Structures are given as structure tokens and as C-alpha cells.
Amino acid sequence: MTLLQVNEVTHAYASSSLFRRSKRDTNILSGVSLRIEEGTCLGLLGASGAGKSTLGRVILGLEKPKQGQVLFQGHDLYAVDSKIRRQLRRDLQVVFQDCYSSVNPRMTAEQIIGEPLGNYESLSPQEQKRAVGELLERVGLSAKDGGKYPHQFSGGQLQRINIARAIALKPKMIVLDEAVSSLDMVHQTNILRLLSDLRSAFGLSYLFITHDIKAAYTIADALAVMEKGQVAEYCERKEQFLLSPHPAVRSLLGSMLSEHPRYRSRERLS
Template identity: 65%
Template sequence: MSLLEVKEVYHSYQPKRFLIRKGQSNRVLNDISLSIEQGTCLGLLGASGAGKSTLGKVILGIQRPQQGQVLFQGHDIYQTDKHTQRKLRRDLQVVFQDSYSSFNPRMTAEHIIREPLDNYEKLSVSETKRTVIWLLEKVGLSEGDLKKYPYQFSGGQLQRINIARAIALKPKLIVLDESVSSLDMVTQTLILELLRDLKDDFGLSYLFITHDIKAAFYISNKLAVLEKGALIAHYESKDQFFKSNHPAVKQMRNAMLAEHPRDRSVTKKTNVE
């Protein structure tokens, strides 16, 4: 049994009545099926507007699909009882793109990271503090950052705090929704290295949602491509992705920039190691 199974998910948004004729809708997801195994990362690639974030919300239980099922650890997250939902929510965490809006600006790093511990664990004050310090150090920060507020951190540091909060309960699956796209290239690489190390250390599984092929290649075991709400391709390896003749995949490859500006052109294909 897969850790996560998405089965024939369909979802659309009803537009404003005065904009579109009655009966029409904006289809966002169309017959989406995919799975993620324990300890693996599925890279979900697609351009802006492809439906990636909506699919992430469906998987997280935030956006109920109009049709289809989302099975996490064998349970339909939209059909199970509240007690089971709470247990599943513990094992399913998220790191969003905008780290700044993910936090209450009046909360310190300590309170941000301890929030899931307070909700799910019965630890003493001293045990909670030790755990928070350990989590900070695990993501490359230190005890000296405990009392700092979000405005005192860089974007990369805030994303590390976001990740520390996400792993606090040792979840089974983390949805990473464009979690490095707002960072500079150096910080992106550092965060991707951190995510890969944490995946190995904790046996985590990831759904890595991104438009960045290089980032997806760095961390993913398998790749899937979403276009206009449809899952158009699924690849068991990076080599399969680069050998694919699917027009949309070829277009994505051709749009990749070379490492040096002098080598860049709109039609030139580049390789990613």
C-alpha cells in the first residue's frame, strides 16, 4: 500500500456569474491519479496556473475535490472520522512558498516551532524547550535564535524555521509547495540540501511542487508533469524525463537556462546533472 494515493480527482471553480455563461466552470484538476511511497520524493512539475497548488491543497485536506479520493495511510482523508483525521493531520505537514505569511509576526521562533508540539505532545516546559532547540539546530540555526521574531530573520532562515515546525512531529509526508522558489540561488541550494538530508535522517516522504526543473531534479526520486489541470506524464527516473518526446515536456526542457548567460538562448537545450 502506498503512503499516499490520489485517485481520479476532479475539481473546478465556479466563475462569477456575470463573467461566464450559466453552467460553465473553470476546470482546475481533471482525473488526477498519482501515488507516493514511503521515503520517496515525487517532484510535481508544471507552469504557473497548471493546478499544482490546488492539488497540494486537495492532498492536505484544505480543498475538498468535487470527485475522486485522497487516501493517506489507507484512509480517505475526506471520509474518515475526526479522531482519525487528527492522527492523519499529525503525519501530513506542509511548507509553503511565502515563509513570511506563514507565521504570526508577534510570535518568536520558539513559539512558532513549539506550536505543533503543544497541540499534539504532552511534554514538560523543559522537554519542549530542549526539543525546540534540537529542531533549530537540526535546520542549521541555534539556541540564540529562540527569542527572535520573524522580521529578524532572512528569507532563507525563515524557511528553515518553517521546515523545523514541519518536522517537529516527525510526519510521514511533507508537501513542499514552491518552498524554494522565492529564495536566491545559493539559499535555494542550501535549503534543498537540508531537505534531502532530513529526508534521509527521518525517512520522510515529500511531494515537491515546483516549476523549477533543476530544483526538482536535485531532490526528487520520481517526476510528474501537470499541464492545464491534467497529469500528462509520469517518470520513474530523470533519464526518462530527458528522453521524453511529449511536446509539453520538451518545451519545459527547452525553456531551461544555461548556467552562464553567454550560453543562453530561447531554443537551446541544456543538461542538468
């Protein structure tokens, strides 16, 4: 069953200069369409400036597109009333790239993770504390970590806290916007493994936005490549990606570098 359907979405920002604002808009997205089925992960690839993160914000309901529709669980995100929109927002969560700017540095991990629970659930303080402790353990931390502040965690640990916050309400889908890009290889591997485990445990769907082909190939079922604000290639099965003749795909594959400087040539992902 289709969980998310993006139909012919176009979005633009007004061009501006130091002295005047241009009347012409610059298209960032041009007729983008894609879908995500329940329980699946779509990897959204592309170079910087391709429009990936803008599309993510449109899907999250943060930026209304100039044209097109975003259907989540069959509802148009930008046409529903506030009550339905609130429910949809509960079922659609996000984890951003910068784990530090995504949290309030003055809040403890327990407060950060508990914030969505406080907004949507009617839990007693004891119930919320217990729920947060379980979430911390679910993402590989300890319930005792709830009393720590963001600066007391490594980047990988803090991203686990952001993930715990995202799954707190048991959403249907999470948008992961470059969620592992700022981490070292060890933490990337561990977070990708965690995301796969959570997906299996909760039946989650992911939109995995990244420029990292290896990370996308590791976690995704299907892959889409964006170029100049459009979906240049869509591979329903990720294995098709390696064989695609599309120039955008070949360019991405050609840009891959081996982890060891001695072998700076393209390598297979499989």
C-alpha cells in the same frame, strides 16, 4: 509501500464576473491520479496555472475535491472520522513558498516551531523548549535563535524555521509547495541539501511542487508533469524525464535558461 494514492481527482471553481456568478464550474483538476511511496520524493512540475498548488491543497485536506479519492496511509482523507483525520493531519505537513506569510510576525521562532508540539504533545515548558532548540539545530540554526522574531531572519533562515515546524511532529510526509522558489540560488542549494538530509534522517516522503526543473531534478526520485489540470507525463525514474518525447516535457526543457546570460540555451541536468 504506497503512502499516498490520489485516484481520479477532479476539482473545480465556480466562474464569476463583476455582476453575476456563473452556473458553470471551471475545472482546475481533471482526473488526476498519482502515488508516492514511503521514503521517496515525487517532483510535481508544470507551468503556472497547471493545477499543481490546487492539487497540493486537495492532498493536504484543505479543499475537498468534486470527485475522486485521496488515500493517505490507506485512509480516505475526506471520508474518515475526526479522530483519524487528526492523526493523519499530524503525519502530513506542509512548507509553503512564502516563508513570511506562513508565520505569525508577532511570534518568536520558538513559539512558531513549538505550536504543533503544543497541539499534539503533552510536554512541560522545559521539555518543549529543549525540543525546539534541537529542531533549530537540526535545520542549521542555533537554539539561541528561538527568541528572535521573523523580521530578524533572512528568507533562507525563516524557511528553515518553517521546515523545523514541519518536522516537529516527525510526520510521514511533507508537501513542499514551491518551498525554494522565492530564494536565491545559494539559499536554494542549501535548503535542498537540508531537505535531502532530513529525508534520510527521518525516512520522510516529499511531494515537491515546483516550476523549477533543476530543483526538482536535484531532490526527486520520480517526476510528474501537470498540464491543464491533468498529469501529462509521469516518469517513475527521473532519468526518464530527459528522454520523454511528450510535448509538455519538451516545452519545460526548452524553457530552461543557463545561469550565465552568455549561454542562454538548454543545458543538461545530469
